[in-house]
Amino acid sequence: xxxxxxxxxxxxxxxxxxxxxxxxxxxxxxxxxxxxxxxxxxxxxxxxxxxxxxxxxxxxxxxxxxxxxxxxxxxxxxxxxxxxxxxxxxxxxxxxxxxxxxxxxxxxxxxxxxxxxxxxxxxxxxxxxxxxxxxxxxxxxxxxxxxxxxxxxxxxxxxxxxxxxxxxxxxxxxxxxxxxxxxxxxxxxxxxxxxxxxxxxxxxxxxxxxxxxxxxxxxxxxxxxxxxxxxxxxxxxxxxxxxxxxxxxxxxxxxxxxxxxxxxxxxxxxxxxxxxxxxxxxxxxxxxxxxxxxxxxxxxxxxxxxxxxxxxxxxxxxxxxxxxxxxxxxxxxxxxxxxxxxxxxxxxxxxxxxxxxxxxxxxxxxxxxxxxxxxxxxxxxxxxxxxxxxxxxxxxxxxxxxxxxxxxxxxxxxxxxxxxxxxx
Amino acid sequence: xxxxxxxxxxxxxxxxxxxxxxxxxxxxxxxxxxxxxxxxxxxxxxxxxxxxxxxxxxxxxxxxxxxxxxxxxxxxxxxxxxxxxxxxxxxxxxxxxxxxxxxxxxxxxxxxxxxxxxxxxxxxxxxxxxxxxxxxxxxxxxxxxxxxxxxxxxxxxxxxxxxxxxxxxxxxxxxxxxxxxxxxxxxxxxxxxxxxxxxxxxxxxxxxxxxxxxxxxxxxxxxxxxxxxxxxxxxxxxxxxxxxxxxxxxxxxxxxxxxxxxxxxx
Numbered sequence: 089x090x091x092x093x094x095x096x097x098x099x100x101x102x103x104x105x106x107x108x109x110x111x112x113x114x115x116x117x118x119x120x121x122x123x124x125x126x127x128x129x130x131x132x133x134x135x136x137x138x139x140x141x142x143x144x145x146x147x148x149x150x151x152x153x154x155x156x157x158x159x160x161x162x163x164x165x166x167x168x169x170x171x172x173x174x175x176x177x178x179x180x181x182x183x184x185x186x187x188x189x190x191x192x193x194x195x196x197x198x199x200x201x202x203x204x205x206x207x208x209x210x211x212x213x214x215x216x217x218x219x220x221x222x223x224x225x226x227x228x229x230x231x232x233x234x235x236x237x238x239x240x241x242x243x244x245x246x247x248x249x250x251x252x253x254x255x256x257x258x259x260x261x262x263x264x265x266x267x268x269x270x271x272x273x274x275x276x277x278x279x280x281x282x283x284x285x286x287x288x289x290x291x292x293x294x295x296x297x298x299x300x301x302x303x304x305x306x307x308x309x310x311x312x313x314x315x316x317x318x319x320x321x322x323x324x325x326x327x328x329x330x331x332x333x334x335x336x337x338x339x340x341x342x343x344x345x346x347x348x349x350x351x352x353x354x355x356x357x358x359x360x361x362x363x364x365x366x367x368x369x370x371x372x373x374x375x376x377x378x379x380x381x382x383x384x385x386x387x388x389x390x391x392x393x394x395x396x397x398x399x400x401x402x403x404x405x406x407x408x409x410x411x412x413x414x415x416x417x418x419x420x421x422x423x424x425x426x427x428x429x430x431x432x433x434x435x436x437x438x439x440x441x442x443x444x445x446x447x448x449x450x451x452x453x454x455x456x457x458x459x460x461x462x463x464x465x466x467x468x469x470x471x472x473x474x475x476x477x478x479x480x481x482x483x484x485x486x487x488x489x490x491x492x493x494x495x496x497x498x499x500x501x502x503x504x505x506x507x508x509x510x511x512x
Numbered sequence: 513x514x515x516x517x518x519x520x521x522x523x524x525x526x527x528x529x530x531x532x533x534x535x536x537x538x539x540x541x542x543x544x545x546x547x548x549x550x551x552x553x554x555x556x557x558x559x560x561x562x563x564x565x566x567x568x569x570x571x572x573x574x575x576x577x578x579x580x581x582x583x584x585x586x587x588x589x590x591x592x593x594x595x596x597x598x599x600x601x602x603x604x605x606x607x608x609x610x611x612x613x614x615x616x617x618x619x620x621x622x623x624x625x626x627x628x629x630x631x632x633x634x635x636x637x638x639x640x641x642x643x644x645x646x647x648x649x650x651x652x653x654x655x656x657x658x659x660x661x662x663x664x665x666x667x668x669x670x671x672x673x674x675x676x677x678x679x680x681x682x683x684x685x686x687x688x689x690x691x692x693x694x695x696x697x698x699x700x701x702x703x704x705x706x707x708x709x710x711x712x713x714x715x716x717x718x719x720x721x722x723x724x725x726x727x728x729x730x731x732x733x734x735x736x737x738x739x740x741x742x743x744x745x746x747x748x749x750x751x752x753x754x755x756x757x758x759x760x761x762x763x764x765x766x767x768x769x770x771x772x773x774x775x776x777x778x
Contacts, residue, residue: 099564101564101565101567101568101570102564102565102566102567102568103565104538104565105538128534128535128584128585128588128639129584129631129632129637129639130535130584130614130615130618131615131618131627131628131630131631131639133630133631134618134621134626134627134630134631135614135615135617135618137630139755140751140752140755142752142755143755143759146725146759147614147617147759150537150539150613150614150658151537152537152539153536153537153538153539153540153541153542153543153659154538154539154542156537156539197542197545201545201566202566205568211567211568211569212563212566212567212568212569213566213567214555214560214567217552217555224552228548228549228551228552229548231546231548232548232549235546235548243717243720243722244659244716244720245546246539246542246543246546246659247539247658247659249716249717249720249722250720250721250722252722257720257721257722258720258721337632337635342637508533508535508536508537508538509537
């Protein structure tokens with residue numbers, strides 16, 4: 089029997105923001121397969137115009153409720169690059185620790201609360217509190233740890249308070265940092281159990297060749313600043329971000345879209361691992377190999393596994409960062425900021441992929457022009473093409489309506505889209 | 513409404529609640545999930561029938577609706593009116609819902625066409641002047657903050673479920689900051705809206721040495737004339753003061769007054 093289906097999902101659930109999926113198949117022919125972005129724009133790039141630079145981290149953090157730390161750090165880096173400021177080693181370590189803990193928090197939220205219910209056959213995490221209480225407790229424990237460290241370093245887990253241009257308003261408590269290191273060590277056990285759990289899930293065997301874009305590590309795994317690379321061989325410098333993102337608009341999306349060597353590109357945990365596999369720490373790399381994640385993996389569903397590998401990576405790196413911080417006495421938390429006219433670009437790997445902020449600053453330190461290129465906006469076109477390919481794949485596999493609908497939802501969720509962020 | 517929960521031996525109703533978001537970062541809803549230690553207890557207080565960001569099931573039989581975000585497009589007005597028709601109690605969740613939040617900063621240009629062009633060029637895009645929920649529907653309860661403070665939300669929701677009266681503090685953030693024995697940020701040369709902003713956050717930002725930006729709006733007893741004198745005495749420019757006052761929309765009327773005075777011919 090030839091497949092026919094009519095899937096019309098308005099405001100997909102268990103993703104951040106508002107997007108629709110439409111798939112129409114008639115007698116085995118895909119008539120329509122679309123991902124649409126219907127989020128309302130908030131116009132942050134206009135809001136920033138005329139504002140003094142000290143507003144930038146405070147306002148930009150509010151682009152996103154999940155990756156507010158990433159946006160805050162990107163706008164700080166953009167201002168500092170514009171002013172020609174190099175952060176101190178202490179500030180850089182604290183920022184990276186803060187960002188790692190945002191990544192852990194965000195990845196755990198996604199893999200357990202947003203993605204895992206599909207693999208466990210439930211509609212949300214709520215039934216799991218009854219059926220899998222240990223799993224839920226473990227997820228909450230990991231998330232709590234990450235958030236507690238964000239509170240300690242950034243002042244607040246969401247919309248951080250201590251992060252400013254030049255450094256921090258105040259420093260974390262050294263004794264508590266030491267305690268957090270112990271909790272990080274203990275969390276590796278929870279992460280090990282998580283790996284076992286996710287290995288037991290049957291990840292859909294769907295592939296579509298994709299160009300993956302990320303920062304390039306220099307022997308390490310990259311997170312803040314550096315060169316931009318793609319699996320198709322493009323290499324650019326941080327300030328050339330616009331040539332890496334090539335933003336354009338299309339009628340199906342209120343978010344801007346990106347492309348590079350192909351009609352679309354992908355960013356995120358999978359892109360980072362595909363481009364920087366050698367930079368993973370041995371323990372994280374072993375897990376990646378164990379779960380079948382070797383470069384270049386073209387299965388978007390594997391992004392969830394890539395996030396899990398990154399959880400291990402950031403926990404290990406964070407323990408080292410705390411050791412390094414505690415090995416030296418505290419220096420001044422905040423550098424003096426000398427204002428000058430300039431254009432500052434920042435590229436930061438945030439949970440969902442590479443984030444760019446570009447700020448044009450005048451001699452008084454006011455923002456003249458702002459541009460923010462969001463990871464999910466770079467992914468939207470790729471999600472759309474994946475949905476098209478998935479519909480064809482499902483016809484070939486003889487999937488039922490319900491299966492196609494679920495797979496399409498799972499595919500979008502696998503990207504962990506942050507849609508309100510992408511429209512900003 | 514189910515009655516399988518008891519409080520001091522008395523059966524307590526577990527109201528059906530729904531969470532909704534208009535134009536926002538969805539951070540306030542995430543704040544609820546961010547309270548890992550008490551999340552499961554909190555969830556047992558209510559029956560969640562709608563929480564798009566967290567669950568696939570979607571019921572329309574909610575009694576209490578928590579709405580995050582501000583209104584910036586016609587379809588959001590319609591969604592909000594629909595929510596109002598369904599819910600017995602509508603709660604505005606966070607600064608965007610209460611005052612327009614950071615989104616309303618685009619209103620300050622008084623030029624939507626410029627705003628659209630600045631971000632989207634010639635591509636046609638729909639948007640309106642940003643409005644808080646109360647400009648479109650009747651709001652029963654406001655929970656302030658950007659982000660909302662989860663402890664405060666839990667306290668308010670518990671009171672709502674138990675049918676207790678909900679009281680917001682009348683005093684400003686400065687009181688809470690003093691109680692925490694923080695060093696005054698004005699003494700460190702930082703501008704702070706602590707003297708005029710509604711308390712309830714336990715001086716969240718000042719305790720982290722960031723001056724208050726007024727995300728909770730004015731305290732009922734705020735002395736805004738005095739704030740201007742303090743800022744001037746401390747050598748803080750009017751621009752920096754306005755940056756904070758206008759950031760979340762809670763002080764919109766006051767900012768308009770300052771701007772009007774500035775433009776008066778001398």
